[in-house]
Amino acid sequence: MTDASRAEVCVxxxxxxxxxxxxxxxxxxxxxxxxxxRLAQLTFAPDLVLSDGxxxxxxxxGEGEGWLPYRAVFQVVAAGRRHVMMGASQLDRYGNQNIxxxxxxxxxxSQLLGVRGAPGNTINHVTSYWVPRHSPRTFVERVDMVCxxxxxxxxxxxxxxxxxxxxxxxxxxxGVLDFATPDHSLRLRSVHPGVTVPEVVxxxxxxxxxxxxxxxxxxxxxxxxxxxxxxxxxxxxxxxxIR
Numbered sequence: 001m002t003d004a005s006r007a008e009v010c011v012x013x014x015x016x017x018x019x020x021x022x023x024x025x026x027x028x029x030x031x032x033x034x035x036x037x038r039l040a041q042l043t044f045a046p047d048l049v050l051s052d053g054x055x056x057x058x059x060x061x062g063e064g065e066g067w068l069p070y071r072a073v074f075q076v077v078a079a080g081r082r083h084v085m086m087g088a089s090q091l092d093r094y095g096n097q098n099i100x101x102x103x104x105x106x107x108x109x110s111q112l113l114g115v116r117g118a119p120g121n122t123i124n125h126v127t128s129y130w131v132p133r134h135s136p137r138t139f140v141e142r143v144d145m146v147c148x149x150x151x152x153x154x155x156x157x158x159x160x161x162x163x164x165x166x167x168x169x170x171x172x173x174x175g176v177l178d179f180a181t182p183d184h185s186l187r188l189r190s191v192h193p194g195v196t197v198p199e200v201v202x203x204x205x206x207x208x209x210x211x212x213x214x215x216x217x218x219x220x221x222x223x224x225x226x227x228x229x230x231x232x233x234x235x236x237x238x239x240x241x242i243r
Contacts, residue, residue, distance in 0.1 A: 004220045006173060007032060007238040008228055009192050010132075012220045013171045015040040017128045018083060023047040025068075025076050027084030027121075032241050033130045033171075035232050036085075042227055060232070077117075080164045083126040085171075086118065090143040091129060093185045093206045095167040097122070097148030105145050118147035123154070126166045132241050134172035136205035139186075151184035173242045174200050176217055181209045190217040 014036025018026055026041075026048050028034040038060040041048045049066075051073075052058050057066030068076075076082050089112055090098035097118060103109035121127050127148060131138055146153065154165040170177040175191040187209040188200055197214050220228065228238070 004193075004225060005239060006192060006194070007242045008220050008225060009217055010171060010173065010242065011035045011039060011228055011238060012224055013169075013176050013192075013217050014085060014128075014130060015043070015045075015224075016176075017085060017169050017171070018045050018048055021045060021048065021083055021126070023049060024125075025049045025051060025073075025082040027051075027082055027086075028130075029084065029086050030130050030132070030241065032132070032238055033085040035228065035238055038232050039224060039227060042232075043224065077120055077124050080125045082121075082124075083128070083168070084121050085128045085130050086121065086148065088129050088131055088138060088148070088170075090138060090140050091131065091170065091186075092140055092143050092150060093208075094150035094152040095129075095148070095170075095179055095184070095186070096143050096146045096150030096153060097129065098143035098145050099147050100145045102144055108144070115145075115147045119149060122149040122165060122167070123157075123161065124164050126164075126168055128168045129170045131170065131172040134174040134200065134203045136203060139204040139206065141206045151179055155184075174203060175214075177208070185209055188214055190215050192217045193219065 010032050014033045018040045026037040028037040041060045050058050051068055055069045056064045057068050059065050088097045099113045100115050101108035101111050154162040167179055174195045176189045177186050178189050181187050193216050
């Protein structure tokens with residue numbers, strides 16, 4: 001394909017995060033990851049379970065098909081039967097995530113969401129991240145406050161506390177990254193079409209691991225584009241998330 005937008009490439013990249021997960025609860029926390037989870041359910045992950053975030057299990061069209069009250073979600077989380085794709089205000093080379101504050105914790109420059117469920121998510125089940133604006137302000141050498149637990153901190157916890165810890169991928173507006181390195185430091189897996197490796201390097205506040213040749217992120221197929229444009233997001237809301 002040559003006419004897919006950057007946002008549509010990102011939708012497909014997010015969908016790939018859930019490939020092979022089977023019957024688990026997907027937890028996409030932004031419009032493009034949500035489209036990705038719905039696309040995965042319609043194509044290669046039919047057993048994926050989606051929720052409206054309140055009390056109803058829904059299909060890819062948002063129609064109710066089951067009941068999952070919020071209190072029951074904690075049982076799913078504790079059992080490791082969930083794969084969430086969260087956002088990150090800051091993310092370091094080992095996957096420690098900050099969504100709470102910028103600056104010193106005792107006197108922050110900016111107050112954000114708070115820790116929320118990030119510690120429980122990252123220690124209990126698979127977590128991925130979506131970053132719509134890849135920049136050195138987000139990808140930092142050291143996060144100002146740890147909310148989501150990275151690989152270095154999970155290793156320090158040891159077994160059995162870290163037995164469910166896995167940060168699978170990080171999708172940004174520039175490429176796809178993962179932690180498939182010997183020391184679990186962040187690696188550039190692919191760059192989106194039209195993006196160069198030096199562009200990603202400049203937008204990252206620490207050195208990235210990468211192969212000598214970094215491949216492009218795959219294009220959406222004709223069928224995937226049709227589903228995104230005609231069924232999942234005919235209003236084109238996906239384009240507003242990447243600017």
